Amino acid sequence: MLVRVRSGKGRKDRYTLLPDLALSHLDAYLEGTPVTSWLFPGGRKGHLHERSVQKVFSRAVRAAGITKDVSVHSLRHSFATHLLENGTDLRYIQELLGHKNSKTTEIYTHVSRRDLCRIRSPLDALGGGKGA
Numbered sequence: 001m002l003v004r005v006r007s008g009k010g011r012k013d014r015y016t017l018l019p020d021l022a023l024s025h026l027d028a029y030l031e032g033t034p035v036t037s038w039l040f041p042g043g044r045k046g047h048l049h050e051r052s053v054q055k056v057f058s059r060a061v062r063a064a065g066i067t068k069d070v071s072v073h074s075l076r077h078s079f080a081t082h083l084l085e086n087g088t089d090l091r092y093i094q095e096l097l098g099h100k101n102s103k104t105t106e107i108y109t110h111v112s113r114r115d116l117c118r119i120r121s122p123l124d125a126l127g128g129g130k131g132a
Helices: 018-031 052-063 072-085 090-097 107-117 122-126
Strands: 001-006 014-018
Touching: 014 090, 052 072, 072 090, 072 107, 090 107
Parallel strands: none
Antiparallel strands: 001 014
């Protein structure tokens, strides 16, 4: 259940996860689409171009009513943050993202700590505290 990404971010090759849900959609896509040299064919260069992906993403963001400033890269960032918050070891996240230096991956620990500060203890709901 791994996908090989060739020349991804930073022109690096890496493996990443293929979720079961994505596999079922991929199977359905492949039933109606003959695969030649590219899984997702595109325009002049033969493959789906980065700008095309950005346009589709922007349309989906608008359709979903999302007003926050997001980009396709936000998906990568969210992926890493969710893995970390679900207890995945930082070393595995580093490998999935293709980071050479672990310090690059460690930025996600700061995001996670920031979000932790927003959580209120159930004791605050009992009253008398600052958060009540």
